[in-house]
Amino acid sequence: MNQDEIYMKRAIQLAKKAKGGTCPNPLVGAIIVKDGKVIGEGYHKKAGLPHAEIEAINSVENKTLLNGSTIYVNLEPCNHYGRTPPCSLAIIKSGIKRVVIGMKDINGKASGGIERLRSAGIDVKVGVLENEAVRLNEVFIENIVNKKPFFVMKAAMFLNGCISAKGGTSKWITSDKSRRLVHRLRGTHSSILVGINTILMDDPLLTCRIKGYRQPKRVILDKNLKIPPTANIFSQYPDNVYIVTSKQSDHAKKRVLEAMDVKIIECNLKGADFDPSDLSIKLLENDICSCLVEGGSRTHGYFLKQKLYNKAYLFYAPKITGSYGAFNVAGFEAAKEPKEAMELKDSKCKRVDNDILIEGYF
Amino acid sequence: MNQDEIYMKRAIQLAKKAKGGTCPNPLVGAIIVKDGKVIGEGYHKKAGLPHAEIEAINSVENKTLLNGSTIYVNLEPCNHYGRTPPCSLAIIKSGIKRVVIGMKDINGKASGGIERLRSAGIDVKVGVLENEAVRLNEVFIENIVNKKPFFVMKAAMFLNGCISAKGGTSKWITSDKSRRLVHRLRGTHSSILVGINTILMDDPLLTCRIKGYRQPKRVILDKNLKIPPTANIFSQYPDNVYIVTSKQSDHAKKRVLEAMDVKIIECNLKGADFDPSDLSIKLLENDICSCLVEGGSRTHGYFLKQKLYNKAYLFYAPKITGSYGAFNVAGFEAAKEPKEAMELKDSKCKRVDNDILIEGYF
Numbered sequence: 230m231n232q233d234e235i236y237m238k239r240a241i242q243l244a245k246k247a248k249g250g251t252c253p254n255p256l257v258g259a260i261i262v263k264d265g266k267v268i269g270e271g272y273h274k275k276a277g278l279p280h281a282e283i284e285a286i287n288s289v290e291n292k293t294l295l296n297g298s299t300i301y302v303n304l305e306p307c308n309h310y311g312r313t314p315p316c317s318l319a320i321i322k323s324g325i326k327r328v329v330i331g332m333k334d335i336n337g338k339a340s341g342g343i344e345r346l347r348s349a350g351i352d353v354k355v356g357v358l359e360n361e362a363v364r365l366n367e368v369f370i371e372n373i374v375n376k377k378p379f380f381v382m383k384a385a386m387f388l389n390g391c392i393s394a395k396g397g398t399s400k401w402i403t404s405d406k407s408r409r410l411v412h413r414l415r416g417t418h419s420s421i422l423v424g425i426n427t428i429l430m431d432d433p434l435l436t437c438r439i440k441g442y443r444q445p446k447r448v449i450l451d452k453n454l455k456i457p458p459t460a461n462i463f464s465q466y467p468d469n470v471y472i473v474t475s476k477q478s479d480h481a482k483k484r485v486l487e488a489m490d491v492k493i494i495e496c497n498l499k500g501a502d503f504d505p506s507d508l509s510i511k512l513l514e515n516d517i518c519s520c521l522v523e524g525g526s527r528t529h530g531y532f533l534k535q536k537l538y539n540k541a542y543l544f545y546a547p548k549i550t551g552s553y554g555a556f557n558v559a560g561f562e563a564a565k566e567p568k569e570a571m572e573l574k575d576s577k578c579k580r581v582d583n584d585i586l587i588e589g590y591f
Numbered sequence: 592m593n594q595d596e597i598y599m600k601r602a603i604q605l606a607k608k609a610k611g612g613t614c615p616n617p618l619v620g621a622i623i624v625k626d627g628k629v630i631g632e633g634y635h636k637k638a639g640l641p642h643a644e645i646e647a648i649n650s651v652e653n654k655t656l657l658n659g660s661t662i663y664v665n666l667e668p669c670n671h672y673g674r675t676p677p678c679s680l681a682i683i684k685s686g687i688k689r690v691v692i693g694m695k696d697i698n699g700k701a702s703g704g705i706e707r708l709r710s711a712g713i714d715v716k717v718g719v720l721e722n723e724a725v726r727l728n729e730v731f732i733e734n735i736v737n738k739k740p741f742f743v744m745k746a747a748m749f750l751n752g753c754i755s756a757k758g759g760t761s762k763w764i765t766s767d768k769s770r771r772l773v774h775r776l777r778g779t780h781s782s783i784l785v786g787i788n789t790i791l792m793d794d795p796l797l798t799c800r801i802k803g804y805r806q807p808k809r810v811i812l813d814k815n816l817k818i819p820p821t822a823n824i825f826s827q828y829p830d831n832v833y834i835v836t837s838k839q840s841d842h843a844k845k846r847v848l849e850a851m852d853v854k855i856i857e858c859n860l861k862g863a864d865f866d867p868s869d870l871s872i873k874l875l876e877n878d879i880c881s882c883l884v885e886g887g888s889r890t891h892g893y894f895l896k897q898k899l900y901n902k903a904y905l906f907y908a909p910k911i912t913g914s915y916g917a918f919n920v921a922g923f924e925a926a927k928e929p930k931e932a933m934e935l936k937d938s939k940c941k942r943v944d945n946d947i948l949i950e951g952y953f
Contacts, residue, residue: 386752387932394931399929547951549903550931551924552752552922570911571912578942
C-alpha cells in the first residue's frame with residue numbers, strides 16, 4: 230500500500246464505527262494529514278449530525294495547521310445544503326490544499342463536490358481504495374441505485390440445510406459463539422426482519438444483546454396481522470417494532486398496536502405475497518436501510534424467490550438430522566435445473582468455534 | 592518429530608499406496624533403516640500378496656545389511672499362518688535387531704507378534720505415531736471391532752442441503768474439481784453404494800474415471816429388485832456389481848442378473864428396511880470393507896437413521912435454490928430436539944475450487 234492508501238484505510242476504519250447507524254446517510258470517515266502527521270480525524274455518526282469532513286476539521290485545535298494539509302475521505306464531499314451545509318465549502322475555507330477521495334458520490338442531490346473543490350484550486354485525487362470504499366457503502370449504494378434496503382440473509386442450520394428439528398424447534402442449533410456473532414450483526418444493521426411464523430413459534434425478543442451496540446429496528450412481515458399484542462417482542466422498545474401488513478388486515482388490531490407505539494406499515498400485495506417494490510419503498514421511507522433477515526423458512530423463501538437478497542451469512546453446525554418434519558432454510562419452489570440455482574458470489578468460509586460460516590453476495 | 596516418527600511417517604505413506612485395495616487386510620507399510628540409511632521398503636498391496644515386512648526385507652539386495660537394522664511398520668507384525676507365513680518369524684530370521692511399531696494388532700487371530708519378537712531378544716517399541724496408525728487403518732478396525740464395513744457418506748448439494756433441483760435432476764451441482772475429487776475417493780474405497788432410486792433416476796456408471804486407480808465394487812440397495820437389466824451400470828464390469836435385495840424379490844430376475852455375472856446378495860429385512868447387521872455381515876463376506884455411499888436422499892436417510900455412518904464428505908456448491916420439490920440429503924425423520932441431532936466430529940472445512948467441502952467423523 231502506498232501512503233494515500235494507508236491513510237484511506239484509516240478513514241474507512243473510522244467510517245465503520247457508525248455501521249448501521251447513519252441511515253439514510255452513507256458511512257463516511259475522514260482524516261487530515263500535514264507533513265506526514267495525522268492532525269485530525271472524524272466520522273459521520275448519525276443523520277442530522279455533522280459530516281465526517283466537518284468532524285475531522287473541528288478536531289484540529291490549532292486551525293492554522295490546516296493550511297496546506299491533505300484530507301482523506303472515503304466518499305466525495307457533499308456539495309449541497311441538506312441538514313448541514315456543504316462540506317466542499319468547509320474544506321475550501323479551511324485551507325486544506327489536497328483532497329483524496331475513495332469513491333465519487335452516486336447520490337445526484339449531493340454530488341458536484343469534486344468539481345467545486347477543483348475549481349477552487351484544490352488538488353483532488355479520486356479512486357483510492359475504491360473497491361473497499363464501494364463495499365463499505367454497499368447499503369447506501371443499494372438504497373440509491375436499486376431503491377430498496379440492503380437485504381441480508383442470516384440462518385443457523387444443520388448440515389442438511391434445515392433450520393429446525395421436528396415441528397420447528399430451533400433452540401439451539403449453532404454454538405454460543407455463532408449466536409454472539411449474530412448479535413453483533415444485529416447491532417450493525419438498521420433492522421432485523423422476521424416472518425410472523427417465527428414470532429408465533431419462537432416468541433423472540435430480537436434485540437442486540439451486546440453492550441455498546443445500537444438497538445436495530447425490528448420488522449415483522451405479518452400479512453394477516455396474526456401477531457398477539459402480548460408477544461415478547463413488544464416487551465422492550467415497542468416503538469422500535471415495525472409490522473408490515475396488508476391494507477385489508479384487522480383495522481381494530483392495528484389501532485391497538487399503534488396505541489402501544491408499535492409502527493404499522495401497510496404494504497400492497499402482489500398475488501399472495503407482499504409486492505417486493507412496495508415493501509422496499511415502505512421500508513426505506515421508515516429509514517430502514519438494511520435488514521438482517523433471520524427467517525423462518527417461508528420468509529427466506531420469499532426473499533430468495535423475489536431475488537431481493539444482497540448478501541448471506543449462513544451458519545452451519547457440524548450436525549445433521551432428518552429433513553422430514555423439519556423446516557428447510559429455503560422454503561420455496563426448487564429450480565427446474567441445477568444451473569438455474571442462485572449463486573453466492575465472493576463466498577468466504579470460516580470457522581466460528583465448531584460451526585462453519587459461509588458468507589457471500591447474491 | 593523425532594527420528595522414529597520420521598521413519599514411521601514414511602511407513603504410513605507407503606501403506607497408503609494400497610488404500611481401498613487390501614480388503615479384508617489392513618494397510619501396512621514398512622521401512623528398514625541401518626546406520627541412518629534407508630536400505631529397504633515395501634507395503635502390502637493386496638490380500639494374498641506378501642505382507643509389508645516381507646516386501647521390505649525382500650527389497651534389500653545385500654541381505655547382510657539387515658544384521659542389526661531397524662524395521663518400522665505401522666501395524667504389529669502378524670504371528671500366524673494365514674495365506675502367508677508369520678512376519679514375526681521372518682523378522683527374527685532376517686537379523687533385524689529393532690522393531691518400531693505404530694499400533695498393536697487388534698485382530699486376535701494374527702496378534703502375538705510383539706511377544707514373539709521380544710522373546711527372540713529383539714528390541715520392540717510400540718505406539719510411535721499411534722493416532723496416525725489408527726486413522727490409517729480406520730476401515731480395518733471398524734471391520735474387526737464393529738463387524739461392519741466402514742460406511743462413508745458422500746453428497747454434493749446446494750447450500751440448503753438439497754441434492755437435486757426440482758424433481759430430482761442433479762447434473763451438475765458442484766464443480767468439475769469436486770467431481771474429480773469424488774472419483775479419487777471412489778478409487779480409494781472398496782465399494783461405491785447407491786440406492787435403487789439413484790439408478791432409476793440418473794442411470795450412472797459409478798466407475799472411478801481416474802487413471803491408475805482401482806475400480807471399486809458397485810453396490811446397489813434394491814429391496815424389490817427394480818433395476819432394469821439394461822441399466823448403464825452393467826455396461827462395464829458387470830461382475831463388479833453387487834445387488835442387495837430381499838429374499839422375497841423376483842427370483843427369475845435374480846437368475847437373469849446372475850447370468851450377466853452380476854452378484855446378488857440376499858439380505859434380511861427389519862421392518863421395511865434392510866436389517867443393518869445382516870447388511871453389514873453380507874457386505875463383509877463379499878470383501879466389501881468400505882462403502883462410499885453416494886445417495887440418494889432415502890439411502891443417506893437409512894444410513895443416518897441406523898447410525899451406520901463412520902465418516903462424511905459433504906460438498907456444497909455456493910448456490911441455493913428452493914427446497915420444495917427437491918430432494919434433501921437427509922431423507923428421514925428429523926430429531927425432536929436440536930440437541931438430538933448427530934454430530935460430525937473432528938470436522939474440517941476446505942475449499943475445492945468454489946465449492947466448500949466439509950469432512951468429519953460420526
